[in-house]
Amino acid sequence: MANSERTNDRSARWDDPRFRSGGPEGAATVRDVICAGMYRACSTWQYTVAAHLVERYRDGKRLGYLSGEEYTLRRGESTANAHAPMAIGSAGGRSGWTVFKSHDGDRFFARAMASGQARVLYAYRDVRDVIFSLMHKRGLTFEQLLRQGMIQQILWNDRFWTRRSGVLIQKYEDLIADPVTGVLQIARHLEIPIEAYEASQIAVEYSADSNRARIENLQKTLRESGVDLNDASNQQICDPTTLLHWNHLRPRTETWRDLATPSQRRLLESYFGDWLAARGYARDDSAHTERPTWQSRLGELRDIAQGWTACRLHAATLSYPRQARLAKRLLGRGDAHNAGAVNWQESAGERSDRSIASR
DSSP: OTTBOOOOOTTOOTTOGGGOOOOTTOTTTOOEEEEOOOTTSSHHHHHHHHHHHHHHHSOOEEEEEOOHHHHHHHTTOOSSOTTSOOOTTOSTTOOSOEEEEOOOOOHHHHHHHHTTOEEEEEEEOOHHHHHHHHHHHHTOOHHHHHHHTHHHHHHHHHHHHHTSSSEEEEEHHHHHHOHHHHHHHHHHHTTOOOOHHHHHHHHHHTSHHHHHHHHHHHHHHHHHTTOOTTSGGGTEEEOTTTOOBTTOSOSOOOOHHHHOOHHHHHHHHHHHHHHHHHTTOOOOTTTTSSOOOHHHHHHHHHHHHHHHHHHHHHHHHHHSHHHHHHHHHHHTOOOGGGOSEEEEEEETTEEEEEEEOOO
């Protein structure tokens, strides 16, 4: 895939030309690292690895989750003209590196990338597993995700990020199989010189087992604090440093093939068949073996139409945030993409939580 960097050679050195990357003006102008991976596709792992590297080697800081509008406002710039070139180093005199996570592409991010201010990490995964992982994490049904526009948003985001330069594109399955190479790719995309032994140490520090221990510790803290983890309103509580949610890893090993109904298989193949084939994933040959009734097909079309409306309304929020928020209030609609996530923080025995955008 264009703009991706791949190798299985763990001994490759920093000066290996295979790892040369960057925007038009190189690392001297880059100040912001956007971890914009697909939902449930190792984007949080990319965030923790990038934050580790930038904090250690660039004296930078992690910012958590930011929307494009929040990012631009944090830089001290106006959001009125998001198409104008972004001024380098204009954020109130800020010159340090930052790392933050986001998912939805918008014109604010496009402007930062075009100006050489930002570099992006993107990861993708079999979209069918993304959807069923999202269902688990958010406690929603397939039909609810569809009506909220989340399924449509996955494709929209993928097109946005993968069609731009200065983006490191990594495959979820590759990161799971060989995280050391994944760390090396991220470091070299950020032009931070590390050797394979350090990449191996970082991979261990943020391995599935290490993150599972972090998640179990967060779960214990929440339960001891009286948080009901069966309450749907608490589904999105996360650790403020790693952005790991208490339910980030699924305890079960079922894939979409074990869980999808015939109608869901048909819809997934219709939406994502070409995308899957282009990225080397097997298409679902069984998706069209069962003919739906006209009543079920009518219900599907209604959910699809509602989902596209929600997705387009969300896109309008990204492009014209003030106007879209006003329209939502007038229509009595919330934003399902940005509901219910909170950072969990403990300071001197006192709990404080801050609402942030949903991941």
